Amino acid sequence: MKFGINFFPTVGPGEKPAGEYFEEALSLVELAEELGYDHVKTVEHYFFEYGGYSPDPVTFLAAAAARTSRINLVTGAVIPAFTHPVKLAGKLAMLDNISKGRLHVGFGRAFLPDEFDAFELSMDESRARFAEGVLACTRLWREEDVVFEGEFYRFGPVTLLPRPYQRPAPPVLVAAAITPSSCEQAGRDGHGLMLVPSISKREKVQEMLGLYRKTYADAAHEPGADEVHMSYNCYVSEDPAEARAKGKQYSQRTNAVMRDAVAAWGERRSSGYAGYEQIVDRIGKADFDKALAENKVLVGTPHEVTERLRTIREWYGDVTISLQVISGNPTHAESVRTMRLFAEQVMPRLAED
Structure with a gap:
């Protein structure tokens, strides 16, 4: 298994100025490199404390x-x-050039109605716009004199400059939430996959993952690009009582800001997002203790978190784990401690297995 840090902010000006947030987050990036993590990752969201510091x-x-x-x-x-x-x-x-080939590009559809409204886009078109955008970007990286004739975009002939540092293109991953067909399409296209296991039952995640891996193999893509990323809220302390109490506090804070961001789903319906009208109710019923028992959050002592990850590896295989160590607004010192304890006491034990 590989491990990285996912910077998913759940903060606004009332709690922390943006400049302070970015300085703290970038110091954690430096720490992640020092401690041997595989990657750092961040989201694209707007307007809300749920991700809004990362447009x-x-x-x-x-x-x-x-x-x-x-x-x-x-x-x-x-x-x-x-x-x-x-x-x-x-x-x-x-x-990709600035980083000398360290970029992995994750693409997503988005799911917040307020964001689509601000960009004056129909949510019913989101799947088609997503597919067309990914195709156009990958062609621009891989080809010269590109002529593109899509439903939403038409351009060319053009040759993109600069050319990507990685040839023929950076690795691509696509985000999937609850729709198995999205996983199937990712496998068919030869892309990696990003999942959030906390929003689905384990059996559903295994079904989606199995479908992705089978479709990828059946399409006879080259081995190695079928990387699977999974994101988990993470809080580690050597004191089990503190870990549980603080992990619960910060998970509940994350749920609260997410509930504000998805509130429009209480009245919105879209053919491209079947079942999303239930999301407000589901977030309101979130149960931290149940999530912890089902290994949907990585909260506990280093030993407890190690055992949770061993179970997750049995369920899903050697996936890449992205740790959300700032979500819920822990103190900067707590995020540093979680990262250090995880790198020094969890990662080595898993590497020895």
Whole structure:
């Protein structure tokens, strides 16, 4: 298993100025490199305390690239529907060169109605816009004199500059939430996969993962690109009572800001998001103790978290784990402690297995 840090902010000006947030987050990027983590990752969201301090992953990861030399940089994820593919492909190619080939590009559909409204886009078009945006970006990286004739974008012939540092293109991952067909399409296209196991039952995650891996293998893609990332809230302390109490506090804080961000689903319906009208109710019924028992959060002592990850590895195989160590607004010192304890006491034990 490989491990990285996912910077998913759940903070606003009332708790912390943006400049302070970014300085603390970038210091954690440097610590992640020092401690031997595989990657750092960040999201694209707008307006809400749920992710809103990260409207542009590329900007944050460019700053991260300048402070590091080894660690991989992952967009988790950029939203093709919100940016013209010529612009998006160019920004990402720049980041790939600045980082000397450390970029892994995660693409996502987005799911918050307020974001689509602000960009004046129909949510019913999101799947088609996502697929077209990913295709356009990958063609711009891999080909020259590209002529693109899509439903939403038409351009060319153009040759993107700069060309990506990684040839023919950076590794691509796609985000999937609850829709098995998204996993199947990722496997068919030969891309990696990003999942959030906390929002589904274990059996559903295993079904989606099995479908992805079978489709990838059946398509006869080259081995190695079928990387699977899974994100988990993480809080580690050598005091089990503190770990449980603080882990619960910060998980509940994350749920509260997410509930505000998804509130529009209480009245919104979209053919592209079947079942999402239930999301507000599901978040309101979130049960930390149940999530902990089902290994949907990585909270506990180093030993307890190690055992949780051993179980997760039995369920899902050697996936790449992204630790959300800032979500819920722990103190900076607590995030540092979690990262150090995990790197020094959890990662070595798993490597010995």
